[in-house]
């Protein structure tokens with residue numbers, strides 16, 4: 001049986017261990033431009049088997065929070081290029097998480113104060129984060145407008161274009177499609193947010209259509225071996241709801257199977273919260289079985305609240321890879337600490353979102 005410290009092939013990448021840094025929004029990219037401090041932060045964590053960047057907007061319309069990075073302008077791509085170079089120089093591997101927030105946005109973050117876009121004109125009871133004159137505050141998300149059917153090929157193209165730029169201009173080793181946590185692709189998947197009457201709403205096949213078009217376009221562009229996906233079947237994050245997730249997600253992974261993805265990344269339970277939800281049971285083993293039965297060979301990555309011990313147990317079961325969020329945030333040398341069963345730094349919630357080096361690049365590594 002493998003341990004966290006055994007190497008593994010994941011698509012085109014050879015990982016030296018099975019410990020992944022989960023995507024973590026940190027709101028430290030003013031004007032959506034990645035910074036030198038971000039390069040230091042990611043390079044400090046380069047001993048991870050794989051680094052997944054914080055969610056990164058694929059267009060101006062895809063932005064939903066102040067100071068999250070983008071991947072659509074030259075300055076943004078140049079900023080990321082310095083980050084990927086720093087990670088590679090430190091011996092690491094890094095993929096970028098491609099993000100469109102859909103309705104989880106605010107008119108103040110949209111070009112010309114337009115409404116955010118969504119599958120349907122249904123607002124989310126959720127908060128976003130704005131910065132005005134240097135002062136940050138939480139604000140309710142704005143009422144969205146429904147995307148018209150003829151706009152959807154443009155959304156697919158935007159993902160394709162971002163994936164191409166991620167590889168050829170920004171120097172990433174791959175991309176992760178963010179289809180989780182109540183953002184655009186999850187909004188299309190789940191019937192609480194998708195009341196469409198065209199080919200992109202109603203049946204499971206229709207609700208999964210946009211996601212599958214996006215992933216097919218990306219894999220055509222950069223290859224499945226450079227592509228991963230993140231799904232959260234039951235999370236209530238961002239006011240998202242689906243009464244019958246099991247058949248929906250089994251359909252999704254069966255359709256993903258032929259695309260030869262590098263990995264499938266599953267958030268178990270409520271994002272950053274309870275792993276088991278009594279009102280939303282879900283059989284993750286059956287999900288993986290559906291993927292494998294359909295010929296899916298991608299690595300199976302699990303996430304949510306793992307520590308070293310529960311991660312080792314997961315590797316004895318369904319998992320090939322385990323993604324750690326808060327523990328990696330607070331422990332740049334998490335791999336070494338888990339191997340040595342050393343004490344861990346405690347994450348400081350007050351500095352998760354926004355700010356400077358404090359609670360970002362100043363968590364100490366153990367001296368070795």
Ligand code: 8OZ
Pocket residue numbers: 025055065180181237271
């Ligand atoms: C925390 C704050 C803002 C965004 C996600 C991208 O949940 C996020 C996110 C997390 O996927």
